[in-house]
Amino acid sequence: MIDALMLFLCIPPVITYIHYIIYGYPIIYEEMLAVYNTNIREAMEWAVSYVGWGNILLNLMGILGIYAFVHYWRLKVIRGYKDNRKQRNKYIVLAVVIALFYYPLFTLPKTDCVGHFVLAAKYSNDIKHYSKDIADKYNAIQFVNDAQICDTPHTVIMVVGESACRDLMKAYNANYRYDNTPWLSQCKDDSNFIVFTNAYACQSLTQQILENALTEKSYYNDKSLLESMNIIDIANKKGYKTYWITDLEGEDSASTFSLIAERADNVIHTDGEYDESMLDGLKQIDPTENNFIVLHGRGTHSAYTKRYPKEKDVFAEEDREAEYSNALRYVDDFLKNVYNYGIEHLNMQAMLYYSDHGENLQTGHGPSDHSFDKVRIPIFVYLSKDYQNKNRDKFQQLLLRKDDFYINDMIYNTLCGILNAESNFYDAGEDFSSKEYKYRLDDLWTFGKEV
Ligand SMILES: [Zn+2]
Structure with a gap:
């Protein structure tokens, strides 16, 4: 003993x-x-x-x-x-x-x-009362503009990716040896899509990133999570029915982002082995309402071969890079299915995808070595023709910024902009769709505030 x-x-x-x-x-x-x-x-x-x-x-x-x-x-x-x-x-x-x-x-x-x-x-214990604090603040939300982005029932979807590194994606790297993004490569030529080329993650670990991406909190303000409004409450107040759909386990998970997820009207756990199980969650959504949906799955998180079924094994080499590419290709297919379902059944007006962080094939995404493949991420937005006509300035602004530098802790403010939900909990300086977005390459931080 x-x-x-x-x-x-x-x-x-x-x-x-x-x-x-x-x-x-x-x-x-x-x-x-x-x-x-x-x-x-x-x-x-x-x-x-x-x-x-x-x-x-x-x-x-x-x-x-x-x-x-x-x-x-x-x-x-x-x-x-x-x-x-x-x-x-x-x-x-x-x-x-x-x-x-x-x-x-x-x-x-x-x-x-x-x-x-x-x-x-x-820390995890201290922030447990997030929900209560924010419920009190919810009543204080005041929008600058009451208009919706679309006058008929519609849906906005945000897909939070996991461990996708754009350096290893064909859509971003034309010379890449594996054609692992056939759908996204096509989207680049579609005028309703903007595929941003210089996006970075604010950290390389999921929890810190989502705390910043989903709320007002960012590495450019001193806000703590407890005092930061989140995008779910904003969408709710704006009249959207909110959904958080995930295939990650552990309803009682201590992750800080699960506190934000719980603010949604409906949290759907699809318990499937692969991300496609989240498509079943989409089928529960009522198309006659305004819906704001977050999908958060396993993406291409290691172990890569566990992220896709055997029959989706496209690149047969038995090495980590091929396995990772198979996982990326599976995600590409998943995104295509989400998009198609949104278009066909939910009058989808906007779809935003970003990866939480990137990936290094040798060491994963631990932040200690500051390897940049861990923070180079894909981000794209789809905006319908109706959206573009009704919200021309925002669409034009985003289009102009296609190659500008952007960090994903500004997702909250950017989505507020895209949803026409600018409020007293909003900073135009961090909104990529606003003329007032104020960051240039030299002002931006990654790996927390280390690099
Ligand atoms: Zn992650």
Whole structure:
């Protein structure tokens, strides 16, 4: 028992060491926040993708080996004392006991993984009353303009992608070896689509990004999540029935974005193995109402081969790049299906897609190494002809900005603009559809406020 406890206390430095081997950096707070909010399935997929079964087994065997070794020698030492009936010096025993408590109580919480983990747990706990705080603010929302973007019942869809890196997408990189975006490549030639070419993620971890993308909070203001209005409440107030459709597990997940998701009139968990299960969620939506729908799936998050069914295996090479491209191609197909359903059944006036962050095929999307493929993301918007006619200025403005630099923590304000929902919780400076958008390449931050 004592040996098992000692072994357990040794785990944090071992985790730090493994992290260092993989990324070349110690563990940072943002990573432990992601760990705190993950679930078993996601954690296992991460371990298998970046540590590998071989290394996991090797580590387990190493740990068990150390345990057996320590246990054996300790017993041997104790046996050596068997006939020694001498009183032990009680002051020495007391000193040893105090020393034994010092490490777990005072030193351990200062190690990078345990210390950051404790802070992450505290933060996640502190923001639990987001819903209540925002419900109070909801009544205070006042729109500048009462007009809707369309006079008949219509739908606006936002798809939040996951781990899509534009460097590895054919639509963005014409010379790329895999044709993994046949639908998006076509959209580039469609005058109702604007495919932005210089979009970046504000961080490389889902939680921090969605906190910023979905709410007023951004790396350019000092707002905390608790005081930040979110796009779901804005859409609600604007008269939309709001939906959050997801195939991610864990209704009771501690993720901060689930607090925002819960503000929707309907949260639909489609529990499918692949993102296409979210299409069933779309079928529950009433086309005679105004609907604002968020779709949040697994996208191309590792492990890549788990993101698409076997029969969608288009690029047959057995390497990570081909697997990632298969996943991207599956997402491309999924987006096409969402678009088609919206057009055919929901009088869709606008569809916005962006990835939360990018991906590095060797190290995933941990933020410690600032590798830019982790933040180069795809973003596109579809705006119907009706929308374009009725909201000409906004469409023109977005079209002009096709190649401008943009960071996805400004999604909230941009969507407020697209929805005609400018209010007292809105900053035109962060709205890509506004003439007042004020950021240029040199003003923009990524990887939090690090780069
Ligand atoms: Zn993500």
